[in-house]
Amino acid sequence: MNLTEKDKEIIKKCLDEGKPIPSIYKQKLFNTEDTEFVEATKDYKLVYKGKARKEDIIANTPAAPLQKIRSFNSDNQFKDDWSNMLIFGDNLLALKAIYEDQQGPNLYKTKNKIKLVYIDPPFATKQDFMKDREKAYRDKIIGAQFIEFLRKRLILLREILADDGSIFVHLDWKKGHYIKAILDEIFGEHNFKNEIIWNYYGPGSPHMKQYNRKHDNIYWYSKSNEWIFNADMVRTAHDEKTKGNFKEGLRGSGFIDGEYEIPDGKVPEDHWLMAIAGRYPKDGIKRVGYPTEKPLPLLERIILGSSNEGDIVLDAFGGSGITACASEYLNRKWIALDCGKMSIYTIQSRLCKMKGIMFNEFLSGRPREVKGNEFTLYHSGIYDNQLILQMEWEHYRPFVAQLFGVRISEHKVHSLKVDGYIGVNSAYIWDYPNQKNLLLDEEYVKTLHEALGGRAGDKFYVIAPISSLSFMQDEIKHGNTTYVFLKVPLSVLMALINKGEPGALKQPASETDVNEVMDAIGFDFISQPLVKVNYKRATPDNKDLFNASDKDFIIEITEFKSNTLAYDPEDFENFETFSMVMVDTNYNGEYFHLNEVYWADKIFDTEAEKAIVRIPEKAFTGEKMMIIFMDKYGNELKVIRTKKDFA
Numbered sequence: 276m277n278l279t280e281k282d283k284e285i286i287k288k289c290l291d292e293g294k295p296i297p298s299i300y301k302q303k304l305f306n307t308e309d310t311e312f313v314e315a316t317k318d319y320k321l322v323y324k325g326k327a328r329k330e331d332i333i334a335n336t337p338a339a340p341l342q343k344i345r346s347f348n349s350d351n352q353f354k355d356d357w358s359n360m361l362i363f364g365d366n367l368l369a370l371k372a373i374y375e376d377q378q379g380p381n382l383y384k385t386k387n388k389i390k391l392v393y394i395d396p397p398f399a400t401k402q403d404f405m406k407d408r409e410k411a412y413r414d415k416i417i418g419a420q421f422i423e424f425l426r427k428r429l430i431l432l433r434e435i436l437a438d439d440g441s442i443f444v445h446l447d448w449k450k451g452h453y454i455k456a457i458l459d460e461i462f463g464e465h466n467f468k469n470e471i472i473w474n475y476y477g478p479g480s481p482h483m484k485q486y487n488r489k490h491d492n493i494y495w496y497s498k499s500n501e502w503i504f505n506a507d508m509v510r511t512a513h514d515e516k517t518k519g520n521f522k523e524g525l526r527g528s529g530f531i532d533g534e535y536e537i538p539d540g541k542v543p544e545d546h547w548l549m550a551i552a553g554r555y556p557k558d559g560i561k562r563v564g565y566p567t568e569k570p571l572p573l574l575e576r577i578i579l580g581s582s583n584e585g586d587i588v589l590d591a592f593g594g595s596g597i598t599a600c601a602s603e604y605l606n607r608k609w610i611a612l613d614c615g616k617m618s619i620y621t622i623q624s625r626l627c628k629m630k631g632i633m634f635n636e637f638l639s640g641r642p643r644e645v646k647g648n649e650f651t652l653y654h655s656g657i658y659d660n661q662l663i664l665q666m667e668w669e670h671y672r673p674f675v676a677q678l679f680g681v682r683i684s685e686h687k688v689h690s691l692k693v694d695g696y697i698g699v700n701s702a703y704i705w706d707y708p709n710q711k712n713l714l715l716d717e718e719y720v721k722t723l724h725e726a727l728g729g730r731a732g733d734k735f736y737v738i739a740p741i742s743s744l745s746f747m748q749d750e751i752k753h754g755n756t757t758y759v760f761l762k763v764p765l766s767v768l769m770a771l772i773n774k775g776e777p778g779a780l781k782q783p784a785s786e787t788d789v790n791e792v793m794d795a796i797g798f799d800f801i802s803q804p805l806v807k808v809n810y811k812r813a814t815p816d817n818k819d820l821f822n823a824s825d826k827d828f829i830i831e832i833t834e835f836k837s838n839t840l841a842y843d844p845e846d847f848e849n850f851e852t853f854s855m856v857m858v859d860t861n862y863n864g865e866y867f868h869l870n871e872v873y874w875a876d877k878i879f880d881t882e883a884e885k886a887i888v889r890i891p892e893k894a895f896t897g898e899k900m901m902i903i904f905m906d907k908y909g910n911e912l913k914v915i916r917t918k919k920d921f922a
Contacts, residue, residue, distance in 0.1 A: 285297070320460055321453060321457060321460070323422060324419055332431075333431070340372055341360075341362065341653040342653060345652055346358060347623065348648060351648055352649045360383070360609075360651060361626075363613065364654055368656045370428060370612075371431060373435050379683070387438060391441055391443075391589070392436055392442040393574065394444055394591050395445040396425055396445075396446070396591075425457070439497075441495060441497050442495070442496050442498075443471075444496075445473075447492065463496075467495075468496060469494075469495045470495075493577075568594065570597075584607065588609045589609070590611050592612070598611060600626065603629060603647070604629070616911070621869055623869075624869045626650060627868070631645065632645050657800070660764050664742075668706055681695045689728035691723075697736050700734040714745050715739060724756065724758070729756070734757050735756055735757070738763065739761075782908070782909050801909070802837070802910050805834065805838050805844050807835075808831065808832050810916060813829050822892075828918070834849055835853045836849060837852040856903065858871045861900075862899040871890075898917060900916050
């Protein structure tokens, strides 16, 4: 190392002051003929503040176990006991739960079965997108925060993807180049298959000041050097598309309903994603106006090309549910995740409505009825405590183990068989489902200590519902062992409070903030909000000749407060946690079909301290109406009303 005393003095000063070392000294400090150094530094990576190591992300991301809420279309079950999965919760924690399940019992039957991942994540712009003159959503996650937000999920998505699987990442011009570099790191640049350009706008206006931003970028990567690509399917699909009828000059993002003429007998190049005329029914899976919804033909083409019938297709940002709908239509199994309740209800409604609808076969053109396969709604990270306490032991044990981070590994401590470890300490899960009438008191702790023969170590964990414990303290010491009691669900909530994160998965209060819930990570437990409501009839605000005799159905909310397990209603100002009202005006008694969303910022009158929902008389089409009052934590109160309930 040829450094003069002056060189050393300059380098030392730079290090002391935290300044970068001038590049002139790099050759002197490092031997450029050192092959190991050259190999380590010739690679290029995207570097930014807060970037975690891949190993730390996999190890430190908590898993949020999946809680089964209910199943739909149970009269049409799969023969192999599979059920399509709709998951409400933070997708990072849910993906970690799927990852851990694949490493262990594979209860959800996804190991090496997820052949295709398509994600359309937020684009991190803070820009309001426009759809049908209505604001869609405003992305909240920007810069390095967004990149790391997505990178964490991409790392886990790669881990759970089948060996011959593919991922398609849908982005726009603002952040695509950064994520391309991240995808190269995670999947390997050698596994980059293609950059697909999706063109969705036509010629610009006469007053435009720059070239049109008229496309999105879809990056396709395989996991390995083996992948699925059905060339014949894609080629045939393209040929079928060109047989459709399209209106001359029409530009749009995919959905067309009706008959159109092909100009000069040709389909313009940017219409390859358009629908075949007449193939879509007026109900079912047509566009629903959800923010940033993508067209069905786009997903059909991707799914046909990179998966086969019976494969699992996963969408970690479920949104409007178009990926699940396309998978259902094309006889693929599917998993859809989203942390917004509006998204979950939209997907649920669309899938239930698809059942029995007749379509023209995508390739052959022959009529076919959509089966409407069974799908199950799960919660991940936000739970119904009562449903936990109703579980059978074989489901309760792995659920609470994952909830508290127990590594299942049965072993004996003296004469007692315990379930596993938290860190290096033993953990014992109390068999609540089969011992519901027994109460654990301080005498029990003494008996437990004796059964362990003083060999429990420094700490010994006991997991039990708070209702099964007769004492308040979290720790009791006997001899050299501290017995730590993890209470379902209180201990999880206390951990959140200590981190300053109570109330995970905050829901938006306005349409412009639909994507704000992407920032939330954590656990919570469902509690119904306290709501005071008056139901009445009144003449329309915009009274005219056509509705002069009508009377709107009025939902007048005078009080709205959250009542969580962590907080009392008195901890909140009135309407402080109000998010939205969702309505099904033709409730069928089986499932909630989302007709309309009324955002808090649109219906709350700050001066009158009340929120008013007006439903036109002609809009209440059924015998019953289901109304869902939602708070910002995803808690909801569901009520059913008939027309007679409105005075």
